[in-house]
Amino acid sequence: MTRLEINQDLNALNKQIAAENRNKFKSSGLYVINMMGSPGSGKTTLLENILPRLGAHLRTAVIEGDLATQNDALRIEKTGVTALQINTNGGCHLDAKMIENQLQKLELDSLDLLIIENVGNLICPATYDLGEDMRMVILSVTEGEDKPVKYPTAFLNAHTAVITKADLLPYVDVDVNVMKRYIAEINPKVVVFETALKNGLYEAEQLVEYILEQVREKQRK
Ligand SMILES: Nc1nc2c(ncn2[C@@H]2O[C@H](COP(=O)(O)OP(=O)(O)OP(=O)(O)O)[C@@H](O)[C@H]2O)c(=O)[nH]1
Numbered sequence: 001m002t003r004l005e006i007n008q009d010l011n012a013l014n015k016q017i018a019a020e021n022r023n024k025f026k027s028s029g030l031y032v033i034n035m036m037g038s039p040g041s042g043k044t045t046l047l048e049n050i051l052p053r054l055g056a057h058l059r060t061a062v063i064e065g066d067l068a069t070q071n072d073a074l075r076i077e078k079t080g081v082t083a084l085q086i087n088t089n090g091g092c093h094l095d096a097k098m099i100e101n102q103l104q105k106l107e108l109d110s111l112d113l114l115i116i117e118n119v120g121n122l123i124c125p126a127t128y129d130l131g132e133d134m135r136m137v138i139l140s141v142t143e144g145e146d147k148p149v150k151y152p153t154a155f156l157n158a159h160t161a162v163i164t165k166a167d168l169l170p171y172v173d174v175d176v177n178v179m180k181r182y183i184a185e186i187n188p189k190v191v192v193f194e195t196a197l198k199n200g201l202y203e204a205e206q207l208v209e210y211i212l213e214q215v216r217e218k219q220r221k
């Protein structure tokens with residue numbers, strides 16, 4: 001068997017398990033977000049800030065994906081939200097089977113929202129369906145305004161994008177409007193939010209409202 005055939009088989013298997021995950025989520029009325037972005041783009045910091053706000057309305061759990069350490073799960077648990085840590089031991093993305101393995105540890109029927117923080121990487125996670133409802137890309141201003149066009153795959157498949165660290169804009173040579181225009185060129189349907197969690201929240205409140213609307217819409221169906 002050639003390498004291409006093996007990859008195709010693995011991709012087909014991932015899609016099948018992702019579809020099974022999606023069915024489980026649907027029957028439990030559970031909304032799932034797959035959050036992805038480069039290492040250090042601010043994924044866990046964003047979660048630390050929005051989870052207490054979401055927690056006022058929704059029962060939420062988090063799955064953290066990292067090559068190593070429990071660091072991010074420990075950070076999330078400090079907010080009072082259950083967090084399960086997956087260590088990929090070198091793997092640059094989560095796959096549907098890794099998520100399936102965690103689901104038995106959660107009472108899906110007692111949850112409204114599951115947020116999966118994928119392994120820090122702007123490339124690998126973009127092509128692996130986990131069974132999620134929303135694909136959210138996190139991009140910090142310090143990465144440079146051209147990243148959406150240089151790494152388009154994540155944005156092509158995304159529903160939302162969060163531009164983080166806007167408080168650092170005065171210190172970097174980045175035009176956030178150009179960054180937003182690039183995202184729109186790749187995928188005009190992406191809903192974009194701008195946050196700056198170190199120095200005022202910017203659009204974090206709107207992001208929370210948007211997530212709440214999406215969860216309620218799924219629960220109505
Ligand atoms: N100034 C500023 N710093 C931020 C902001 N958001 C995150 N940071 C900092 O950026 C660094 C990385 O943040 P994390 O939240 O750990 O990033 P991450 O995307 O979860 O990283 P990985 O899980 O390792 O991929 C930390 O030192 C944060 O304090 C922000 O809005 N403004």
Ligand SMILES: [Mg+2]
Nearest residue numbers: 043044072117
């Ligand atoms: Mg993190």
